Amino acid sequence: MMDVEGFMRHMLCDRQRWDRVLSSPLTYTLLGGVLRLTRGNWPLDAMYQMGVFAFNETGRAYVGKAPVVWSSAFFPVELAWGLGLCPFSPEVAAAYIATLGFGEETMSMGEQAGYSRDICSFHRCIAGAASAGNLPRPAALLASTHLCDGAPLLFQNLAALYGAPLLALDIPYNSSPEAVRYVAGQLEQLWLSLADVTGQRPDRDKLAEAVRCSERFRVQMQRVNELRCRVPSPVSGNDMLGFVYLFFVGQGSREAAEIAAGLAKEIERRVAGLGRSGQTGTQTEKYRLLWMHLKPYYNNELMKFVEQDGGVLAMEEFSHVYWTPLDPEQPFLSLARKTMSHFAFKPVTERIRVMAELARKYRVDGIVHFSHHGCRTASGGALMIKEALRDEGWPVLVLEGDCIDGRNEACGGMLTRMQAFLEILQERKLGCAL
């Protein structure tokens, strides 16, 4: 029997063979056919559509159909779509690498390249994959200075590794009109520089179209989120966390807007009882949770355990649409306002306020803050968040873990914490013994 895992491991370390396979259009024709066969097996058709989109974009990046630009998680990627480029999110790639079971080897390569085990595992994984030459070569790298301190530093190293320019977006820690104009001015300059380094013609109509698509995405995701207020929850939040790909990479693309619209329609049908098998919601829902930050992407039982015990992610921090409408006629100002308005790039009281609002809106029984080890921005305020939300009446679990690196985790301890938290919710909700 063929050792698929061994083959993949060998591939990871064999750069030339990896390049040949990933840059061949045949690979995508064959795998695309396999992907199409799986359509009926996805919990949501929108997830399948997103899988196709991600797959096509990966193919476009590796085959080299358009210049590839790497963008950090919170960078306004509409700029890249507006130039017809191929945006690539290395953070999302790291999550896929971990999901496929190659996180440890890839992180080890990053550590051997000099990245400390204390830094974010997303970044170590990216550094490892980049040093092994496993990622599509960027024509430029885009990073913002807000929300993730590590990304611009990592991207600076990677820019040197690939000999590609780093275009950094400096976001000040206030949203005054002067600050918004400062960021908008940078975005315009950055857009022109990006066009220059990738050999594209800066076309303002095309940029306006990207912003229009991004606005459609915003509206549709808001519609999705409104539908999700229903009890029991019409979708699994664990599935919804997968749509983070669209938030990081897709905003500004026609596809992301269409997938979001399809998702909204699909959930509407579910709510009306017209979905597959007449399914109207998550029938086993016992506890509604608000999930903060992300989840483990490596092979870990946590999310399965939560769902088996009747826990439903009624809403996730990363699914929240926090920004105001975008104006295609004022793309730079709109994108500046959007980028700067993230609730986590403010005093921690703002993140607490937004989470409390979501907890009320989605009528959650408890809140889980998944504290990813390397993320100082998210985890730094975890105890303050816990105390403040607990004072407002919600049980809060600060669950320390890692999204990519499972080497420091005792899975049993993590499950015990989660089970004990669900036991607290059971006592509170049902008012009876466990």
Added chain:
Amino acid sequence: MRLMITAGIDVGSLSTDAVLMRDGETLSQIIINTGAMARAAAERAFELALSAAGLQASDVDAVIATGYGRMSVPFADSQVTEISCHGRGSAWLSPKVRTVIDIGGQDSKAIRIDGKGNVVDFLMNDKCAAGTGRFLEVMAQRLELELAELGREDQQAARAAQISSMCTVFAESEVVSLIAQGVPRPEIVRGLHRSIAERTAGLANRLGLAPEVMMTGGVAKNPGVVRALSEKLGAKIILPPEPQIVGALGAALIAQQKHARQSV
């Protein structure tokens, strides 16, 4: 009407404990080493508890398993975390308890409970062996003492040696250095107890200490740790008659409540 009989089995990393109860009365309690086979330890502890109470397995109405090996107890009706079980057991032993500090073989926990023994909040440290029973085991071995002798040794100390590292491996190196420097053994032991107390108090204070405080788990049998922790917390610590069986006791109590509810 026959009174309900329930069992709680706590499969911990070092010991497996079983408690049999009949309508709030403890019929028997057993503590054995877990060894390498959690399932076999659970079966053995249950058998011994049944034998001590003069009962058969068929006499027991409900069994709840707890502890890290709770999933390895095939005869249990359900599994509940040791966090909930220690909370319930502590409240049953002393209803005024609001904070439970459980230091077991491989982790330590601070648990806040309400008047009914329901868990309100908790913190758990299982990232490293420092501050756990395993830490003391390693150090006792290095000092050529039995685990049970540590408390007595502490009482003979005039002062505490400084143990600065919280890592078991590095602390062991420090102990070796202190022995080489001729520091009296009781002072080293007291230093070790203080280092555990320091770490545990940090956990409890982070949770928010509410009186009264009860300490459970095997380490609560060490009076040196209890005294050091009490000093560090500035609070009196209540000790159960047998700290090691509180988890199993809580499991038996939860089984009783759960079974009673299902029977209604």
